[in-house]
Amino acid sequence: TPRSVYKTVPDCEPCRPLQRSPIEGFYLAGDYTKQKYLASMEGAVLSGKFCAQAIVQDYDLLAARGEVIAEASL
Numbered sequence: 001t002p003r004s005v006y007k008t009v010p011d012c013e014p015c016r017p018l019q020r021s022p023i024e025g026f027y028l029a030g031d032y033t034k035q036k037y038l039a040s041m042e043g044a045v046l047s048g049k050f051c052a053q054a055i056v057q058d059y060d061l062l063a064a065r066g067e068v069i070a071e072a073s074l
Helices: 041-064
Strands: none
């Protein structure tokens, strides 16, 4: 359907945030973040996967340095 998704404008890609934010431990997921789809369910899902990947990578780095706090028991 025409107009069912947002129209991209030139040079808007650099303005989209990455899933790993500059704030330690703060991550973003959503169709507005940097990934190959804009304003779509596919983009939201892909962003969620990238976000989870960033969290796991950061956790692994902390664990390798011995900086991971033991998990709380539920």
